[in-house]
Amino acid sequence: VAATAQVAAMTSEFFSGLRPGNLTFGPNSATSQVMAQSGPVQDVLNSYYMTGQTSGLYTFGLPGLVAAGGNPVAQFVGSFRWSITPTDGGINLSLTNTTSFRSLTYDVGPQWQRGSWPTPMGNTHQTFNIAANCQ
Amino acid sequence: MTMKLRFGLAMLIAACALVACHTTQPPVTTELVSGNYTFVSKDPDSRATDHNLNRLVLQSDGTYDLVEGGTTKPASEKKGTWRIEPGSPSGVVNVVLDHAGYPVKIKKSEVRLLIDLDTGVWWTKPR
Numbered sequence: 001v002a003a004t005a006q007v008a009a010m011t012s013e014f015f016s017g018l019r020p021g022n023l024t025f026g027p028n029s030a031t032s033q034v035m036a037q038s039g040p041v042q043d044v045l046n047s048y049y050m051t052g053q054t055s056g057l058y059t060f061g062l063p064g065l066v067a068a069g070g071n072p073v074a075q076f077v078g079s080f081r082w083s084i085t086p087t088d089g090g091i092n093l094s095l096t097n098t099t100s101f102r103s104l105t106y107d108v109g110p111q112w113q114r115g116s117w118p119t120p121m122g123n124t125h126q127t128f129n130i131a132a133n134c135q
Numbered sequence: 136m137t138m139k140l141r142f143g144l145a146m147l148i149a150a151c152a153l154v155a156c157h158t159t160q161p162p163v164t165t166e167l168v169s170g171n172y173t174f175v176s177k178d179p180d181s182r183a184t185d186h187n188l189n190r191l192v193l194q195s196d197g198t199y200d201l202v203e204g205g206t207t208k209p210a211s212e213k214k215g216t217w218r219i220e221p222g223s224p225s226g227v228v229n230v231v232l233d234h235a236g237y238p239v240k241i242k243k244s245e246v247r248l249l250i251d252l253d254t255g256v257w258w259t260k261p262r
Contacts, residue, residue: 056236
């Protein structure tokens with residue numbers, strides 16, 4: 001419920017241009033934890049365990065749409081960049097995403113920065129930090 | 136938006152995507168992706184002078200040479216090995232420089248190694 005409310009808030013802030021445009025969600029936040037359970041994040045972890053790849057771009061598209069399923073955070077994020085840092089007990093996964101008019105129009109529309117004045121649909125950025133323990 | 140409406144919208148998008156994206160990408164081969172790449176960034180947050188020296192060379196012997204920097208950012212050079220690997224989600228093919236993956240997009244007249252779709256950042260070379 002908290003993650004769904006956060007997605008609604010981020011969507012509203014993107015369209016209105018109000019409130020902070022850059023958000024970082026820690027590993028204990030509901031938003032990161034819901035994202036951690038999503039199909040795209042599981043795809044990324046599988047890719048890391050199978051190939052050793054530690055950074056990349058998850059392209060959404062139709063397979064990503066299906067993988068995200070009903071996960072509200074994954075559906076909001078769409079494509080994202082990711083990087084993995086191994087730790088003593090597991091890994092830290094960092095996801096970065098930009099919400100832009102360009103991404104809303106499937107990469108064909110224009111995009112613009114947020115200004116000091118409210119800028120509707122100006123680019124906003126999110127970082128999701130996820131910790132995964134080795135089992 | 137209700138879940139039912141959202142599901143309906145997702146199905147509509149999926150149907151449109153199936154129709155619109157029916158063209159299959161040619162196989163990604165060493166010969167196709169080897170070459171000299173230039174850097175493209177549509178990101179309004181980035182300064183062109185921070186990356187105007189960027190270049191990437193993928194040699195057909197499996198080695199690469201990556202230079203990143205610009206007239207307002209110190210340049211760094213990295214050399215290593217590259218390979219082609221299946222990526223995720225399914226159907227994506229990556230060029231992997233050591234441990235860093237770049238999804239490959241084959242267009243009519245160019246080959247792109249994607250960095251960020253949301254803001255439009257990629258490496259490109261003529262096909």
